[in-house]
Amino acid sequence: MAYAYLFKYIIIGDTGVGKSCLLLQFTDKRFQPVHDLTIGVEFGARMITIDGKQIKLQIWDTAGQESFRSITRSYYRGAAGALLVYDITRRDTFNHLTTWLEDARQHSNSNMVIMLIGNKSDLESRREVKKEEGEAFAREHGLIFMETSAKTASNVEEAFINTAKEIYEKIQEGVFDINNEANGIKIGPQHGATNATHAGNQGGQQAGGGCC
Amino acid sequence: MLTRVKSAVANFMGGIMAGSSGSEHGGGGGGCGGSDLPLRFPYGRPEFLGLSQDEVECSADHIARPILILKETRRLPWATGYAEVINAGKSTHNEDQASCEVLTVKKKAGAVTSTPNRNSKRRSSLPNGEGLQLKENSESDGVSCHYWSLFDGHAGSGAAVVASRLLQHHVAEQLQDLVEILKNSAVLPPTCLGEEPETTPAPSRTLTRAASLRGGVGAPGSPSAPPTRFFTEKKIPHECLVIGALESAFREMDLQIERERSCYNISGGCTALIVVCLLGKLYVANAGDSRAIIIRNGEIIPMSSEFTPETERQRLQYLAFMQPHLLGNEFTHLEFPRRVQRKELGKKMLYRDFNMTGWAYKTIEDDDLKFPLIYGEGKKARVMATIGVTRGLGDHDLKVHDSNIYIKPFLSSAPEVRVYDLSKYEHGADDVLILATDGLWDVLSNEEVAEAITQFLPNCDPDDPHRYTLAAQDLVMRARGVLKDRGWRISNDRLGSGDDISVYVIPLIHGNKLS
Ligand SMILES: Nc1nc2c(ncn2[C@@H]2O[C@H](COP(=O)(O)OP(=O)(O)OP(=O)(O)O)[C@@H](O)[C@H]2O)c(=O)[nH]1
Ligand SMILES: [Mg+2]
Numbered sequence: 139m140a141y142a143y144l145f146k147y148i149i150i151g152d153t154g155v156g157k158s159c160l161l162l163q164f165t166d167k168r169f170q171p172v173h174d175l176t177i178g179v180e181f182g183a184r185m186i187t188i189d190g191k192q193i194k195l196q197i198w199d200t201a202g203q204e205s206f207r208s209i210t211r212s213y214y215r216g217a218a219g220a221l222l223v224y225d226i227t228r229r230d231t232f233n234h235l236t237t238w239l240e241d242a243r244q245h246s247n248s249n250m251v252i253m254l255i256g257n258k259s260d261l262e263s264r265r266e267v268k269k270e271e272g273e274a275f276a277r278e279h280g281l282i283f284m285e286t287s288a289k290t291a292s293n294v295e296e297a298f299i300n301t302a303k304e305i306y307e308k309i310q311e312g313v314f315d316i317n318n319e320a321n322g323i324k325i326g327p328q329h330g331a332t333n334a335t336h337a338g339n340q341g342g343q344q345a346g347g348g349c350c
Numbered sequence: 351m352l353t354r355v356k357s358a359v360a361n362f363m364g365g366i367m368a369g370s371s372g373s374e375h376g377g378g379g380g381g382c383g384g385s386d387l388p389l390r391f392p393y394g395r396p397e398f399l400g401l402s403q404d405e406v407e408c409s410a411d412h413i414a415r416p417i418l419i420l421k422e423t424r425r426l427p428w429a430t431g432y433a434e435v436i437n438a439g440k441s442t443h444n445e446d447q448a449s450c451e452v453l454t455v456k457k458k459a460g461a462v463t464s465t466p467n468r469n470s471k472r473r474s475s476l477p478n479g480e481g482l483q484l485k486e487n488s489e490s491d492g493v494s495c496h497y498w499s500l501f502d503g504h505a506g507s508g509a510a511v512v513a514s515r516l517l518q519h520h521v522a523e524q525l526q527d528l529v530e531i532l533k534n535s536a537v538l539p540p541t542c543l544g545e546e547p548e549t550t551p552a553p554s555r556t557l558t559r560a561a562s563l564r565g566g567v568g569a570p571g572s573p574s575a576p577p578t579r580f581f582t583e584k585k586i587p588h589e590c591l592v593i594g595a596l597e598s599a600f601r602e603m604d605l606q607i608e609r610e611r612s613c614y615n616i617s618g619g620c621t622a623l624i625v626v627c628l629l630g631k632l633y634v635a636n637a638g639d640s641r642a643i644i645i646r647n648g649e650i651i652p653m654s655s656e657f658t659p660e661t662e663r664q665r666l667q668y669l670a671f672m673q674p675h676l677l678g679n680e681f682t683h684l685e686f687p688r689r690v691q692r693k694e695l696g697k698k699m700l701y702r703d704f705n706m707t708g709w710a711y712k713t714i715e716d717d718d719l720k721f722p723l724i725y726g727e728g729k730k731a732r733v734m735a736t737i738g739v740t741r742g743l744g745d746h747d748l749k750v751h752d753s754n755i756y757i758k759p760f761l762s763s764a765p766e767v768r769v770y771d772l773s774k775y776e777h778g779a780d781d782v783l784i785l786a787t788d789g790l791w792d793v794l795s796n797e798e799v800a801e802a803i804t805q806f807l808p809n810c811d812p813d814d815p816h817r818y819t820l821a822a823q824d825l826v827m828r829a830r831g832v833l834k835d836r837g838w839r840i841s842n843d844r845l846g847s848g849d850d851i852s853v854y855v856i857p858l859i860h861g862n863k864l865s
Contacts, residue, residue: 146411177816178419178433178823183404196408198416209417209823212832216413320413 139185141194145305146322147298148213148246150238151223152231153202156257159288160223161199164298169289176201179213186299188306194326195298207241214245218314218322219301223255224272226285227264232256232271239279247321249313252281253301260287390512390614396448398432400424412439415833417826419819426450427496428860431818431853433826437789438838438848445503446787446852447514447620455525455628456492493529496627497521498854500640502787504737506617509607509744513620517743520602521626524595532588532629539586592628593767596635604743604763611746619737619745622765623654623785627861630773632783635765637741639788644770644858645800646781652796653768653783657741659724659731666733666740666760667704670723678755681734682720689725690718729792733760741765772861780807781858782818789851790829793840802828803855818855825853 149157158176162168165182182197198217200210214220222238224231235254242252256272269285276283282300286293308314309323316323395401395409399418409418419433426432427450436444497518503510525532531539600622607616621638634642636654644651659666663685670676670683677683685702687709698711701718712718726732733740734750734757741762748757775781784799794802806824810817831838831846838846 174422177422177820179416180421181405181408181416183408196404198408198414208832209827212827213414213416215833216411 139194140192141185141326142191143306143309143316143326144194144196144324145218145302146216147195147197147219147221147301148217149197149199149221149223150210150214150242151202151221151255152225152228152234152238153204155202155223155225155228155231156288157202157221157223158199160221160255160257160286160294160297161197163288163291163294165197167291169291175203177203177206178209184298186302188299188302191306192326193302193306195302197298211241211245214242214250215247216320216322217246217250218305219251219253220246221253221255221297221301222281223257224267225258226256226267226269226272227258227261229266232267232275235275249308249321251301251304251308252279253297253304254279254281254283255297256283256285257288259285259292260290387613387615389508390610390616391515393443393507393511395434395444396432396450396514398424398426398448398450410436410443412436413833415830415838417823417830419823420816422816425815427452428857429815429818430498430857431816431820431822431855433819433822434852435789435826435830435850437850440848441850443507444850445507445510445618445620446789446850447501447503447507447510448499448852448854449514449518450498450854451496451518453495453497453518453522454492455495455522455529457529458526493525493533493629495522495525497624498785498856499622499624500785500787500852500854501620501622501743502638502640502739502789502850502852503618503620504739505619505745505748508615508617509742510618510620512607512610512616513603513622513743516606517599517603517622517624520599520606521596521624524599524602525592525628528591528595531591535588535629539588539591541583541586588629589631589633589769592626592631592633593769596624596626596633596767597764600635600637600743600763600765607744608746616744619742619748619761621739621742621787623787624765625783625785625856627772630771630861632770632772632861633767634770634783635767637743637763637765639739639791640786641788641791642783642785643796643799644781644783645803646775646777646858648800648804650796650800651770653770655766656788657762657766658738659726659733659740660728662740663724664704664707665762666723669760671704673759676755676759677720677723677734678750678753680720680750680753680755681723682717683723684712684718685722685724686718689722690714692719695719733757737761772858775858777858777862779812779857779859780804782807782821783854783856783858784825785854785856786825787850787852789847789849790825790853792849793829793844793847794825798828799825818857822853822855825855826851 149161151157154173159170161182162170165184176199178201180199182199184195186193186195198213200213220242224235254272254276256267273283282304284293284297286297288294309316314321314323316325395406400421409416415435417433417435420426430450434446499514499517501510501513610616621640623636623640623642626633634653637657639656639658641656642653644653667683687700690699694714697714699714700709701712702709721735724731724733725735732738736750736757743763745761746758749755782803802825803821806821807817810820828840829847829851831840838848840846
């Protein structure tokens with residue numbers, strides 16, 4: 139499908155915080171109650187509209203478990219946005235945010251937009267991390283912040299879309315070099331002449347080619 | 351001439367780099383025919399990965415190079431592990447392909463068989479395992495056969511995609527006629543179909559001189575005249591029929607690609623490495639530079655050898671010597687340690703011909719100034735400055751750049767087949783067969799792969815359904831490495847593989863259970 143831009147996202151954070159569930163809720167509007175440990179990387183995609191423009195989000199859901207850390211780290215590169223997720227019912231997942239952030243800052247491009255997400259907001263009774271703590275952490279590190287529930291879908295759309303809005307604004311401001319794919323942004327086929335190569339990549343197979 | 355071939359190399363590489371799958375037939379030079387035709391199969395990743403179009407798009411990220419593995423919900427036979435990663439930018443697509451399935455090989459209706467089961471009962475009581483298979487399999491009509499395949503495409507993804515979809519059907523077809531013969535493991539395959547097979551079990555088949563002079567060893571007093579016996583008759587064991595079937599399957603696949611080229615766009619060529627598990631034995635058939643090794647109790651058992659311009663030098667030189675027109679008057683079949691210069695005419699220089707592994711001196715003549723048939727060392731060795739792999743499927747349109755010289759006559763679709771008898775060993779959960787494309791083996795030695803596996807698997811829960819996939823992912827990660835300032839790096843700061851990398855980790859313990 140035609141899009142004006144494609145943004146690549148990555149979802150990171152401790153195991154079990156709900157990364158895969160957030161993705162599933164966003165792409166399929168479903169909730170998965172059992173924890174299927176992600177053991178590598180999984181992908182999702184969805185089209186959204188910002189400022190009247192079709193934007194395709196390409197989302198990489200990574201493995202949070204410690205033993206996959208070196209693989210996960212290697213996927214930061216070339217992402218325009220990151221969702222850094224913790225679980226409001228488990229303080230340790232909040233405590234580990236600094237490590238995740240350091241990792242992300244070290245291995246990604248400096249313009250990457252990071253959205254901090256306190257997930258499982260439906261579990262108010264088991265809350266261990268106050269919303270204010272999340273807000274404070276985000277302010278301190280220059281992140282956007284939201285609390286979400288992958289179960290009730292509360293704020294899930296907003297989390298993904300607000301991140302895209304932030305990226306879109308940065309593009310408008312000229313912060314991103316959109317011709318460098320390492321920034322996690324591609325211009326869609328409908329954008330005309332400069333994108334012949336992108337069109338080729340996206341279209342997959344064209345029967346043509348004219349070698350003769 | 352020199353500059354022309356130089357540009358041929360550059361152009362060939364350029365073709366690969368550009369990577370638009372439809373148009374690069376390597377040599378170019380007209381007549382490739384395929385470009386306006388539809389694809390035989392659309393490009394995609396292996397079917398067993400079950401990827402959506404969006405996921406295929408994500409997988410083609412040359413910057414982050416995601417390692418694809420089997421999804422949670424997907425299982426391959428024997429809990430086989432699989433992982434792959436795309437190249438670092440040398441082609442748009444991942445030109446490796448793979449497929450894996452369980453084939454049921456059934457006797458073709460009306461096929462000629464004449465194998466009575468007279469001996470099967472007696473044999474099945476023997477504790478050698480053979481009889482057991484026989485019993486189990488004779489319960490159904492067909493024989494089930496596990497199949498794993500790996501292809502590494504070049505100059506386009508067409509041939510690899512086609513082979514990954516169709517080679518298994520050729521294998522099944524070739525085995526069809528053999529089902530009854532193979533199931534009857536107690537009796538050697540009949541030399542001539544339709545004849546009454548010998549009733550004596552294999553070991554005593556050798557005729558005594560006296561018996562053969564009498565004209566046979568038919569059971570004394572049997573009413574029908576015993577069939578004519580010959581003094582010498584080769585004993586062909588069952589596994590040789592399977593080997594023959596696999597060799598024929600490769601050939602048929604190659605011929606099909608050649609035929610279908612007139613109606614479909616089947617770009618490029620591919621190496622092929624397949625494993626077939628049939629009646630308790632593994633058959634590893636390899637044409638190209640992928641590799642299979644077994645790691646058993648930490649020990650490495652090579653199950654294939656690579657076919658490259660260097661390993662096949664003598665075959666190629668001999669062909670060129672016998673049929674010099676294939677060189678189009680542009681190449682010499684002789685090998686010299688370096689390019690010969692005009693000013694060296696008349697001097698004596700080291701060379702070797704098809705009949706030599708060593709070197710000798712010869713007086714340089716005009717003909718020796720031609721570009722060598724095989725040139726370059728190691729991974730850079732090329733046949734006629736064009737291709738670095740000498741066996742595989744496809745490549746029918748591949749020509750030396752800017753010429754009418756076809757490469758295909760020098761390429762062979764014939765695999766080397768090795769056999770491994772699963773029933774001979776008691777395999778543990780960490781004993782595996784590794785299949786991988788050259789992307790892995792270019793940067794990791796057999797020893798390094800074995801070490802990685804013997805470190806990794808014992809640290810994994812033996813009941814974890816993902817353990818072999820995790821091991822495959824670990825191997826791909828070790829070969830791909832991580833992107834640093836100076837490119838992809840692996841352990842000891844060595845250069846990682848920028849090629850497509852695909853790896854199967856096949857646990858052999860399931861082979862024991864199976865047969
Ligand atoms: N109540 C509630 N449970 C959730 C929510 N999000 C996720 N879960 C549960 O938390 C568990 C883990 O969710 P996943 O999405 O698989 O966790 P993950 O972050 O992907 O974990 P890894 O793949 O190991 O990195 C599952 O059992 C989910 O059902 C939520 O918003 N509310
Ligand atoms: Mg997950």
